[in-house]
Amino acid sequence: MSFDPVSRFRRFSRAVTSEVGALDTSFLGRGRPLGAARVLNAIGHGRSDVAEIRDYLALDSGLMSRLLRGLEEEDLIATAPHPGDARRRVARLTPAGQQEFQAYEDLSNARAEALLARHPKPEALLAAMDLVASALGRDRLALREMDPRGPEARHCLSEYYAELARRFERGFDVSLSRDPEASDMIRPRGVFLVGLSDGMPLGCVGLKGSGGEVAEIKRLWVSPAARGLGLARQLMEAAEQAARALSIQVLRLDTNSALPEALQLYRRSGWTEIERFNDDPYPDLFFEKRL
Amino acid sequence: MSFDPVSRFRRFSRAVTSEVGALDTSFLGRGRPLGAARVLNAIGHGRSDVAEIRDYLALDSGLMSRLLRGLEEEDLIATAPHPGDARRRVARLTPAGQQEFQAYEDLSNARAEALLARHPKPEALLAAMDLVASALGRDRLALREMDPRGPEARHCLSEYYAELARRFERGFDVSLSRDPEASDMIRPRGVFLVGLSDGMPLGCVGLKGSGGEVAEIKRLWVSPAARGLGLARQLMEAAEQAARALSIQVLRLDTNSALPEALQLYRRSGWTEIERFNDDPYPDLFFEKRL
DNA sequence: AAATTTATCTGACTTAAGTCAGATAAAATG
DNA sequence: CATTTTATCTGACTTAAGTCAGATAAATTT
Incomplete structure (x- = not known):
């Protein structure tokens, strides 16, 4: 009766993969490897706990450590021991990091706005996106x-x-x-x-x-x-x-x-x-x- | 009145990014770097022209060339000069390559089926996915x-x-x-x-x-x-x-x-x-x- | 208090990915 | 036919990403 569900799903996957890829490459425009950009963004979005970020981005502890050090050397973040548990570290943005984070935010927002603006029924598109996001992010x-x-x-x-x-x-x-x-x-x-x-x-x-x-x-x-x-x-x-x-x-x-x-x-x-x-x-x- | 459109869009992005990432890592399970897997899949999906694949996957010509050679050494693909234009090359799957390609297809299909199966209204989810895919892939x-x-x-x-x-x-x-x-x-x-x-x-x-x-x-x-x-x-x-x-x-x-x-x-x-x-x-x- | 667990860091790797300047050979163009 | 363009290949890189075995120090457990 209709086109096969699995191919519809996979057409969706291809469409979003190229969109996600395009966003990733636009992030590279700021002269920082993607891994570092992701960590900076995670911190900017309020994830301060190093272990939490590592878990969220599925990074090896060694790699995470080096990315943090790199961002510290750029003076974008500052880390300190967790107040309640000195084994843990927490990271926060410096003023320069805040500014850099905002630049990434602006890139993302601009993409989102451009895509929504060119659609004839943004509200329908958003409702569809909410539904898909809820289905994928159910857990x-x-x-x-x-x-x-x-x-x-x-x-x-x-x-x-x-x-x-x-x-x-x-x-x-x-x-x-x-x-x-x-x-x-x-x-x-x-x-x-x-x-x-x-x-x-x-x-x-x-x-x-x-x-x-x-x-x-x-x-x-x-x-x-x-x-x-x-x-x-x-x-x-x-x-x-x-x-x-x-x-x-x-x-x-x-x-x-x-x-x-x-x-x-x-x-x-x-x-x-x-x-x-x-x-x-x-x-x-x-x-x-x-x- | 409702939650900000841009944040709804970005929530969607985060949800699909992690889904896309999960599919990529599941592809790594077959002991082949992602780049090579992507090329193999592109060929399996009927893209035979080397230049077309390179363009589609946005690969450097050198990298593309090496990935093709790698797949040839694994005996998964065979390349030949383009019949009409001997500068070009065309690639096709060998029987072994066909089988390997099918394994990747099965992985993708299984993911799609699992996700659809656990949703209470698969038809609504698919309709939403169609809408989003059409909006993103408009061009x-x-x-x-x-x-x-x-x-x-x-x-x-x-x-x-x-x-x-x-x-x-x-x-x-x-x-x-x-x-x-x-x-x-x-x-x-x-x-x-x-x-x-x-x-x-x-x-x-x-x-x-x-x-x-x-x-x-x-x-x-x-x-x-x-x-x-x-x-x-x-x-x-x-x-x-x-x-x-x-x-x-x-x-x-x-x-x-x-x-x-x-x-x-x-x-x-x-x-x-x-x-x-x-x-x-x-x-x-x-x-x-x-x- | 000693032993164990946990969170992070360090150093020494391997592998994948991406870049770039030619080389080669087959069209296409003048 | 000489020149230019095009498609691919090769070799010599750089950078990013990921892995792994300890080291260190601060909890936590026994």
């Missing part, structure tokens, strides 16, 4: 507790509201809903968890507590790019675990029948339907789970 | 005249019919439509053009002639992955050029108001609406263009 998905007012959380929440607005027949207006206080989703009352893949937020869940034995699950959302990968289940499990750690004994949530994937998840993971427990105009289904 | 898009009965053409046509079935309220049944004879779309009566990006058919158009001065444009289709890139216009221009070369003076086509993108293209490129000229049940709009 790099990590859950992190974050401030619900931070940029990652705000991104998730605004996508969540936009999705509700699309899904609900009557639309969705946050101001009519019972928007939880951020402080109710921060320890010690609750938590806010974000699923991150390589820095990009792909899903979230909030645990809204009041200090008592009952807490509510709020704002469960998974990006379209990551659906089907089991992120929602992971988020819910992590939220339950956090609830137990906060000595919460009963979890509740409200939801809407226009969100069948979520309903299925709740029913399959031990939640039972209960009577309406609030007067929020949007939900029409209510669940409870005893921990 | 590699080439039009080729092909047999309308060949596999590429058949792929395009079946996608075309499937799309009509989705778009038309009453569906679409090829057998009710006036399906052109393949021989009417082959020289000297007509042509069939396919837009290929790195081997994958992304669009097509047929010129159906009868040997006379009037011919019809049929089966204009562009894959969703390639829409907006101007492929339809390219195909139509190439079809008109082919028509002129066949001394055709008037082009006609029938279409349907459920296909607004096509209508817009026709109106913008010099076609004028005319009276119905056939009794096919599907079209409701008819156009003509004098060359």
